Amino acid sequence: MKEYSISTRRFEEEFAAVFKDSLHRLVGFLITAGARRVDAEDAVQMAFIELARVWHSVEQPIAWVRRVSFRLWTKILGKDRLHELSESIPDTVHPDSSDELVEQSKVVQFLRRLPPLQQAVMAFAYDGCSPAETAEAMGMSPTNVRQNLHRARANLAKILHTEGIG
Numbered sequence: 806m807k808e809y810s811i812s813t814r815r816f817e818e819e820f821a822a823v824f825k826d827s828l829h830r831l832v833g834f835l836i837t838a839g840a841r842r843v844d845a846e847d848a849v850q851m852a853f854i855e856l857a858r859v860w861h862s863v864e865q866p867i868a869w870v871r872r873v874s875f876r877l878w879t880k881i882l883g884k885d886r887l888h889e890l891s892e893s894i895p896d897t898v899h900p901d902s903s904d905e906l907v908e909q910s911k912v913v914q915f916l917r918r919l920p921p922l923q924q925a926v927m928a929f930a931y932d933g934c935s936p937a938e939t940a941e942a943m944g945m946s947p948t949n950v951r952q953n954l955h956r957a958r959a960n961l962a963k964i965l966h967t968e969g970i971g
Contacts, residue, residue, distance in 0.1 A: 816860060816861075819860075820856075820857060820860060823856075823866045823867060823870075824853055826867075827867045827870065828849060828853075830932075831845075831849045831852075831867075831870060831871060831874055832845045832846055832849050833845075834871060834874075834875075834928060834932045835848060835849065835874060835875065835878050835928075836913065837912070837913050837916060837924075837927075837928040837931060837932070838875065838878070838924060838925045838928035838929075839917070839921055839924050839925060839928075840878050840881075844878055844881050844882075845874075845878065847877075847881060848874040848875070848877040848878035848881060849870070849874045851874070851877050852870045852873040852874035852877055853870060855873055856869060856870050856873070868938070871932065871934075871942065872941065872942035875925075875942050875943070876942070876944075912931065915961060915964055915965070916928065916931075916961075918960075918964055919957055919960055919961070920960075922953055923953050923954075923956055923957035923960060924957070925943065926939055926943070926950055926953045926954050926957060927954065927957045927958075927961075929942065929943075929950075930954060936950040936951050936954065
């Protein structure tokens with residue numbers, strides 16, 4: 806019985822540390838990808854609930870929660886697969902009550918001007934993910950991710966040039 810208590814306490818401490826260290830970053834990641842704050846918070850919280858269930862089988866909990874929260878967010882949007890966020894959707898910016906620190910970030914403001922798919926792949930890149938990691942999380946091919954990263958960077962360069970920054 807004592808071994809179970811130590812194991813349980815260790816799990817709780819490790820899980821709490823991961824939660825505390827990554828919650829705001831993951832919510833910010835989803836906001837950067839285009840989520841409203843409320844949807845980002847819901848998706849991240851649901852992902853952490855799932856992580857608690859599979860904790861012992863997950864080698865990289867933060868990467869796992871990022872991938873799962875992104876997929877849950879796309880389901881919140883009513884999308885089964887991210888590729889349904891086509892570039893034909895207008896890329897208008899709708900102000901919302903997202904976290905002030907994230908919203909004030911110039912990066913997020915510029916990314917919000919991209920089409921949704923480009924915004925999402927740039928959010929993964931901004932968060933330090935490789936195209937292969939992004940492809941796995943988004944359920945698309947690495948080639949498609951690289952193509953959308955290329956388009957997003959080109960569009961960002963145009964935006965920055967128009968703003969007199971680039």
